[in-house]
Amino acid sequence: MMLLLQTYPNPIKENPAYSVVKQFFVNQDDTVPKKVVVQKDSPRGIHFRRAGPRQRVYFESDDVNACIVTCGGLCPGLNTVIREIICGLSYMYGVDKVLGIEGGYRGFYARNTIQLTPKSVNDIHKRGGTILSTSRGGHDTLKIVDNIQDRGINQVYIIGGDGTQKGAAAIFEEIRRRRLKVAVAGIPKTIDNDIAVIDKSFGFDTAVEEAQRAINAAHVEAESVENGIGVVKLMGRYSGFIAMYATLASRDVDCCLIPESPFYLEGKGGLYEFIERRLKENGHMVIVVAEGAGQDLIAESMKSMDHEDASGNKLLLDVGLWLSQGIKNYFTSRQKMTINLKYIDPTYMIRAIPSNASDNVYCTLLAQSAVHGAMAGFTGFTVGLVNGRQTYIPFERVTEKRNKVVITDRMWARLLSSTNQPSFLSSKDVEEANKTEEQPKQTSGEVKCLENGST
Ligand SMILES: Nc1ncnc2c1ncn2[C@@H]1O[C@H](COP(=O)(O)OP(=O)(O)O)[C@@H](O)[C@H]1O
Numbered sequence: 001m002m003l004l005l006q007t008y009p010n011p012i013k014e015n016p017a018y019s020v021v022k023q024f025f026v027n028q029d030d031t032v033p034k035k036v037v038v039q040k041d042s043p044r045g046i047h048f049r050r051a052g053p054r055q056r057v058y059f060e061s062d063d064v065n066a067c068i069v070t071c072g073g074l075c076p077g078l079n080t081v082i083r084e085i086i087c088g089l090s091y092m093y094g095v096d097k098v099l100g101i102e103g104g105y106r107g108f109y110a111r112n113t114i115q116l117t118p119k120s121v122n123d124i125h126k127r128g129g130t131i132l133s134t135s136r137g138g139h140d141t142l143k144i145v146d147n148i149q150d151r152g153i154n155q156v157y158i159i160g161g162d163g164t165q166k167g168a169a170a171i172f173e174e175i176r177r178r179r180l181k182v183a184v185a186g187i188p189k190t191i192d193n194d195i196a197v198i199d200k201s202f203g204f205d206t207a208v209e210e211a212q213r214a215i216n217a218a219h220v221e222a223e224s225v226e227n228g229i230g231v232v233k234l235m236g237r238y239s240g241f242i243a244m245y246a247t248l249a250s251r252d253v254d255c256c257l258i259p260e261s262p263f264y265l266e267g268k269g270g271l272y273e274f275i276e277r278r279l280k281e282n283g284h285m286v287i288v289v290a291e292g293a294g295q296d297l298i299a300e301s302m303k304s305m306d307h308e309d310a311s312g313n314k315l316l317l318d319v320g321l322w323l324s325q326g327i328k329n330y331f332t333s334r335q336k337m338t339i340n341l342k343y344i345d346p347t348y349m350i351r352a353i354p355s356n357a358s359d360n361v362y363c364t365l366l367a368q369s370a371v372h373g374a375m376a377g378f379t380g381f382t383v384g385l386v387n388g389r390q391t392y393i394p395f396e397r398v399t400e401k402r403n404k405v406v407i408t409d410r411m412w413a414r415l416l417s418s419t420n421q422p423s424f425l426s427s428k429d430v431e432e433a434n435k436t437e438e439q440p441k442q443t444s445g446e447v448k449c450l451e452n453g454s455t
Pocket residue numbers: 071072073104105106135136137138139160161162163164165166167168170189190310311312313
């Protein structure tokens with residue numbers, strides 16, 4: 001991340017709401033450690049700049065020409081972030097030129113733009129989705145930067161997931177190559193919670209909460225009939241965080257299947273054996289399956305080829321339907337046992353809703369931190385919560401690896417002991433899981449400055 005040279009006193013100083021706040025400004029040297037649990041004598045490790053308002057800012061308010069874009073899949077809280085960037089720029093810094101880019105990255109060169117004001121976005125946090133609309137694919141770095149240059153935009157706020165942050169990094173590099181005085185700020189959006197470094201993404205809590213409704217329904221259906229099985233499919237293309245947290249929160253789930261933890265159906269220690277046992281013990285059971293789980297098994301059984309969406313993400317086969325059908329066949333045709341299976345697929349319902357109260361506050365803080373950072377002249381950063389503190393994280397750090405459930409970590413062990421499900425893992429699998437854990441590159445956590453290009 002770069003820092004533009006700071007030249008003007010921060011106008012927040014004159015704002016009656018903030019001028020009385022003791023230590024409102026963040027000390028330039030404040031940093032937040034990536035790793036808080038350390039051993040005696042361990043090295044200092046990576047630190048990130050603490051986010052927040054600086055004593056001096058790089059941009060004069062009247063000169064700011066900002067734009068906002070939302071990319072990738074939906075997530076609860078997108079509209080709150082949009083609203084709070086606009087309100088933060090206006091109320092804290094007196095900036096009134098904010099442009100909305102419609103339809104994701106391709107909107108820079110192929111779609112309309114809209115002027116955004118605090119008044120026009122006043123109510124949008126109560127709505128799901130994004131008022132700017134979104135898309136996958138269509139990232140053309142040169143065309144996007146040409147457009148930024150042609151419009152005289154000098155602050156770009158990019159809200160999106162791992163793919164979006166990679167796109168933002170490419171835009172940042174091109175802007176840097178052209179030596180433009182344009183701040184690029186990313187706000188991480190991911191319902192799957194798969195963005196590295198940050199504690200948790202906005203909208204995640206809302207999604208987990210909404211998932212409870214589906215799990216409750218599955219449980220009620222299952223326990224009301226003989227040999228009832230409720231199967232709930234939740235989002236999670238590569239990372240099973242929603243399924244894991246929804247399972248831990250609910251306590252009604254007997255088995256949780258996620259992409260990170262391979263499982264098998266047949267034979268000793270397999271899923272079918274476990275279902276049979278649970279039905280005998282309890283008379284009913286609930287299975288939560290993340291959509292990316294078991295993809296290898298399905299592909300094998302369907303002899304299907306790999307397909308990708310416009311952004312290059314793996315297109316998934318429907319694990320929920322496949323699993324439900326497999327369970328029905330196994331018990332009805334092979335075991336001659338009557339079961340009553342209900343399949344619930346609430347995947348889009350959990351991301352199309354407005355954010356809950358705590359996510360709304362989180363979105364507000366992220367948006368305000370992004371505004372403070374861009375106004376101060378930082379660029380090439382993603383704003384994010386690290387160990388409970390708002391920070392500015394260089395793009396390369398959030399894009400270098402994907403956040404996944406580590407099946408050899410305590411959290412997954414907690415889940416296994418809460419559901420008492422089989423781990424499906426042999427000691428060889430555990431060895432492999434330990435081995436394949438990606439190690440982050442040893443790059444610094446420091447941010448850079450636009451003016452002089454130094455850190
Ligand atoms: N490696 C990449 N480089 C540049 N742009 C990318 C890259 N990966 C994805 N994008 C762009 O980012 C946008 C969102 O990506 P996508 O994977 O669909 O969603 P998300 O950002 O939520 O993960 C798309 O417009 C896509 O073209």
